[in-house]
Amino acid sequence: MKKIATPEPETTTRSVSIAESLRCAILAGEFAPGERMIEIHLCERLNVSRTPIRAAFQALAGEGLLVHTPNKGYYVREFSLEDIVQAYEIRAALEGLAARRAAQMGLTREQMEAAEAALLAGDLLVEKESFTQEDRSRYGQINKTFHDVIHNAGGSSMIKDMLRISEQVAPSSHHNVIAFEPRDVRRRHDDHHRIYEAILTRDGGRAEILMRDHVESVKLSLIRTLHSKPSSN
Amino acid sequence: MKKIATPEPETTTRSVSIAESLRCAILAGEFAPGERMIEIHLCERLNVSRTPIRAAFQALAGEGLLVHTPNKGYYVREFSLEDIVQAYEIRAALEGLAARRAAQMGLTREQMEAAEAALLAGDLLVEKESFTQEDRSRYGQINKTFHDVIHNAGGSSMIKDMLRISEQVAPSSHHNVIAFEPRDVRRRHDDHHRIYEAILTRDGGRAEILMRDHVESVKLSLIRTLHSKPSSN
DNA sequence: TCAAAGCATTTTGTGTACATTTTGAAAAAC
DNA sequence: GTTTTTCAAAATGTACACAAAATGCTTTGA
Numbered sequence: 001m002k003k004i005a006t007p008e009p010e011t012t013t014r015s016v017s018i019a020e021s022l023r024c025a026i027l028a029g030e031f032a033p034g035e036r037m038i039e040i041h042l043c044e045r046l047n048v049s050r051t052p053i054r055a056a057f058q059a060l061a062g063e064g065l066l067v068h069t070p071n072k073g074y075y076v077r078e079f080s081l082e083d084i085v086q087a088y089e090i091r092a093a094l095e096g097l098a099a100r101r102a103a104q105m106g107l108t109r110e111q112m113e114a115a116e117a118a119l120l121a122g123d124l125l126v127e128k129e130s131f132t133q134e135d136r137s138r139y140g141q142i143n144k145t146f147h148d149v150i151h152n153a154g155g156s157s158m159i160k161d162m163l164r165i166s167e168q169v170a171p172s173s174h175h176n177v178i179a180f181e182p183r184d185v186r187r188r189h190d191d192h193h194r195i196y197e198a199i200l201t202r203d204g205g206r207a208e209i210l211m212r213d214h215v216e217s218v219k220l221s222l223i224r225t226l227h228s229k230p231s232s233n
Numbered sequence: 234m235k236k237i238a239t240p241e242p243e244t245t246t247r248s249v250s251i252a253e254s255l256r257c258a259i260l261a262g263e264f265a266p267g268e269r270m271i272e273i274h275l276c277e278r279l280n281v282s283r284t285p286i287r288a289a290f291q292a293l294a295g296e297g298l299l300v301h302t303p304n305k306g307y308y309v310r311e312f313s314l315e316d317i318v319q320a321y322e323i324r325a326a327l328e329g330l331a332a333r334r335a336a337q338m339g340l341t342r343e344q345m346e347a348a349e350a351a352l353l354a355g356d357l358l359v360e361k362e363s364f365t366q367e368d369r370s371r372y373g374q375i376n377k378t379f380h381d382v383i384h385n386a387g388g389s390s391m392i393k394d395m396l397r398i399s400e401q402v403a404p405s406s407h408h409n410v411i412a413f414e415p416r417d418v419r420r421r422h423d424d425h426h427r428i429y430e431a432i433l434t435r436d437g438g439r440a441e442i443l444m445r446d447h448v449e450s451v452k453l454s455l456i457r458t459l460h461s462k463p464s465s466n
Numbered sequence: 467t468c469a470a471a472g473c474a475t476t477t478t479g480t481g482t483a484c485a486t487t488t489t490g491a492a493a494a495a496c
Numbered sequence: 497g498t499t500t501t502t503c504a505a506a507a508t509g510t511a512c513a514c515a516a517a518a519t520g521c522t523t524t525g526a
Contacts, residue, residue: 089330156316248479273507306488473523477519479516483512
C-alpha cells in the first residue's frame with residue numbers, strides 16, 4: 001500500500017453528492033418549507049434514477065431537513081417560530097457545554113491562532129459606522145469560525161452533530177431575521193472576547209455562562225424583532 | 234369502509250417496521266458494536282429484498298445507531314467511554330433545559346398525576362433493603378415515566394428528538410454499568426422529589442440546576458465505577 | 467348546486483438485474 | 497518467509513420494472 005499522500009480516497013457516490021447539493025438548496029431557500037419533494041421531478045433535473053434521490057432524501061430526513069410520511073413522501077420541514085426559539089435554547093445549552101469543556105481541556109496552538117485571527121478580523125469590522133450586506137456575511141463567517149474553534153476544542157462529535165442540526169433550523173426558515181445592526185454586532189463581538197478570555201484562563205463555569213447568554217441574546221433579539229413587526233411573516 | 238374508530242390509518246411500510254425491529258435488536262445488543270450490517274444477510278433472514286433493508290439502514294443511520302461509509306456499507310456505531318460520558322453531559326444540559334421550561338410553563342392536570350404516581354411508586358420501591366433484578370427494571374420504568382413527563386411538559390419535539398438520541402448511547406454500549414445500589418437509587422429518587430417541587434413552585438432556575446446535577450451524578454457514578462474496576466472493558 | 471363515487475393519473479414502495487467497488491485469499495515475486 | 501500482485505467472490509451503488517397506495521378529476525346522483 002503506497003497511498004501516503006492521500007488520506008482520503010475521495011470516493012463518493014451519487015447519493016452523497018446529491019444529498020450535499022440538496023442540503024445547500026434547501027438551506028438557500030430554493031424549496032419552500034412544507035413543499036413536497038417529488039422524486040421523479042428531481043430525477044429529470046439531475047439525470048439520475050430514483051434510487052440515489054431516495055437515498056439522499058433519507059439522509060436529509062435524518063438531519064431533520066426533510067420529514068417523511070410513509071406512502072406519501074418527503075416534505076421540506078417547516079419550522080414554527082416556537083421551533084426556532086427552542087432551537088436557540090438548545091444551541092445555548094449545547095454551546096455553553098462546549099465552551100465549558102473547551103476551557104477545561106484547553107486549546108491547541110492552532111485553535112488559539114484561529115480564534116485570535118477571528119477576533120482580530122472582527123475588531124476591524126466592528127469599527128465601521130454602518131454595515132454593507134457584504135460586511136454582514138463577512139461577520140457571519142468570522143462568527144462561524146470562532147464558534148467552530150470552540151466546538152472542535154470542547155465538543156465531541158455528538159455535540160457537533162446536534163449543534164449542526166439546531167443551527168440548520170433558523171437559516172432554513174423564512175422567519176430568519178437576526179439583528180445585524182452595528183450595535184448588536186459590536187455587543188456580540190465583545191461577548192466573543194470575554195468568552196475567549198474565560199477559556200484561556202480555564203474558567204469553565206464563566207465560559208459556559210457567557211456562551212449561554214451570548215446565544216440566548218440572539219434568541220431574545222429575534223423575539224424582540226418579531227414583536228415589533230409581527231407582520232413580516 | 235367505515236373506519237371510524239381508527240384515527241390513524243395504520244398504513245406502514247416494510248421499511249418502517251424493519252427499522253423498528255432492527256432498532257430494538259441493536260439496542261438489545263444482538264449486533265456487536267462495530268459489526269458490519271450486510272444487506273443480503275438480513276434479506277434472507279427477513280425474507281425481503283434489499284430495498285427496504287437499505288431504507289431501514291438509512292433511517293437508523295439518521296438516528297445515530299448506524300454509521301455509513303460510502304461504498305463500504307453500514308456499521309453498528311461504536312461508542313467510546315468518552316462518547317458515553319459526553320452523552321450524559323448533553324443529556325444533563327438538555328434535561329435541565331426541559332425542566333426549566335416545564336417549570337416556566339407549568340404542568341397539566343394529567344402530567345401532575347403521572348408524575349405523582351411515579352413518585353409514589355418510587356417511594357414504595359425505595360424502602361426495600363435490597364433490590365432484585367425485577368426491582369431494578371421497575372425502577373428504570375418509573376424513572377423513565379418521570380423524565381418523560383418533564384420532556385413532554387417542557388420539551389419541544391426537537392429537544393425530545395435529541396434526548397432520544399443521547400439516551401440511546403449508553404444502552405447500546407457494553408460499557409453500560411450504571412450503579413443500582415439501593416443507596417444510589419434512593420438518592421436519585423430523592424432528586425426527583427426536589428425537581429418536582431421546583432417545577433410545582435415554578436422555580437425554573439432551581440429545576441434546571443437540580444436536573445442537571447441529577448443527570449451528571451449518573452455520569453459521575455459511571456466514571457467512579459469504571460475507575461474502580463477498569464478491566465471490565 | 468353540491469356531494470359522493472368511480473376512475474385514471476401520479477407517486478411511492480418493493481423486487482430484481484446489472485455495474486462498480488471492495489474484500490480476501492491464492493499465486494507470484496523478491 | 498515475507499511482501500506484492502492478481503483475480504474471483506462478495507457487497508454496495510444504480511437503474512428500471514412492476515405493485516400498491518394516494519391524488520385529483522370527472523362523472524354520477526340527489
